Amino acid sequence: MNNTAETERTFDVVVVGGGAAGLAGALTLARARRSVLVLDSGSPRNAPAAHLHGYLGRDGAAPAELLAVGRAEVAAYGGEVRSGAAGTAVAADRAEEGGFLVRCRDGSAVRAGRLLLATGLVDELPELPGLRERWGRDVLHCPYCHGWEVRDRPVAVLATGPLAVHQAQTWRNWSDRVTLLAHSWQPAPEDRELLGALGVAVVEGVATGLTVDGDGLAGVTLAGGGSLACRALVVAPRFTARAGVAASLGLPVAAAERDGVVVGSCLDADPATGATALRGVWAAGNLTSPLDQLAAAAAAGVRAAVAVNADLIEEETRLALEAYRNGRGGA
Known part of the structure; x- marks a missing residue:
């Protein structure tokens, strides 16, 4: 671990995660002083x-541009952003004197009165050569x-499950x-009827590459030598929560479902406030809601930040009232 002074720095709130949810939450808290x-x-x-698309006022911006603007906005109100190894939280513990101690990859640690976890998720893609390289370009979900x-x-849909x-x-x-490629999952007769009614062809075959x-993208190669032409390939990733810090606090992940189908994992949190099962810890963004788009993740960060600030106000009010009563009683 780094020098003792580094571990003694204490913040009202440490936000773990610098995406849309984390930065929106940090901005709200910084503006709340x-x-x-x-x-x-x-x-x-x-x-x-x-x-990025669908984010009002920033549609068409590069993702890195949005984050750079967000970091600058947080800094303008006195917030601090750390990146790299010093900004990579690996674990957190409850501190004996209250609050939390957050440890980072470079060996440093910081103290926090409250934690807001916004670590997001990882898209685990189906196994297919060339898929990862085109992810977010013309391999989409x-x-x-x-x-x-x-x-x-x-557009071709790579069928790997009922969704x-x-x-x-x-x-x-x-x-x-739109064509559905029955890659590793076969649609039922009623599904084929529905697809037929929509004019969606079903092609039998196992994809072997792009x-x-x-x-x-020009198409998908099939086992046996055939191919399916397409300009976009739709896949169904598994949404895996980046929950290492949450796990270090004893917060388990849960199954994330859509229409009764497990699509990944997430951290349980109150949908309105982001409060987790551990007092003093909130969560927001794709960590808790894998299907949220960028704007929804940012909104969740703001809601969680408001709840965090309200909790701090409640604590400050309680302490002030205790001090007032003790001072009046001593007089």
């Missing part, structure tokens, strides 16, 4: 995407993030040339 530190590991989920950019183009039918149905809103034309 709280001492705030954001620990940012520098691995945002949307880094592979060239542009969210039509609200990327549908407009591939509108009217041929593939829902994906095909939804993407049909952006293109009338083909590229210039800088764009």
Whole structure:
């Protein structure tokens, strides 16, 4: 661990995670005149995407640009942002004297009266050569993030589970040339009927790789030598919570579900306030709600920050009242 002085720095709130949820929460707290530190590991989920969409006032901006602006806004109100090893929290513990001690990868540690966890998630993609390299470009999962950019183009849905039918149905809103590739999951007869009614063809075959034309996706190669032409490939990632710090505090992850299907993991937190099962710890963003888009994650960060500040006010009021009563009684 680094020198003792480094471990003695205390903040009202330490925000673990420097994405939209964490920065929005930090900005709210800094404007509430709280001492705030954001620990940012520098691995945002949307880094592979060239542009972000659906975020009012910033539509089409580069993800890195939004985060840079957010960090500057937090700093303008006195908040502090650390990145790299010094900004990568690896564990947190309850401090004997109250609050929390947060340990970072470089060996340093900081103290916090309250914690806001906004560490996000990791998209675990299906095993297919070339998939990761095109993730966020023309290998996609969210039509609200990327549908407009591939509108009217041929879109293939890689079926790896029952949600593939829902994906095909939804993407049909952006293109009338949607095909479902029965890769590792077969649609039931009623699913095939629904897809047929929507004009979505079902192609049998196991994907073995991708083909590229210039800088764009051209299609999917199939076992046996066939291929399926497409300009966008829709996949269903597994949304795995980045929950290392939460786990160090004894907060377990839960299954994240959609329509009764497990799609990953998340940290349980109150949907209105972000409060977790551990007093003094709040959570926001994709860590707690994997399907939230950027704007919703930022909004969750603000809601959690308001709840954190209200908790600090309540504690300060209680202490002031105790001191007032003790002083009056002594007089």
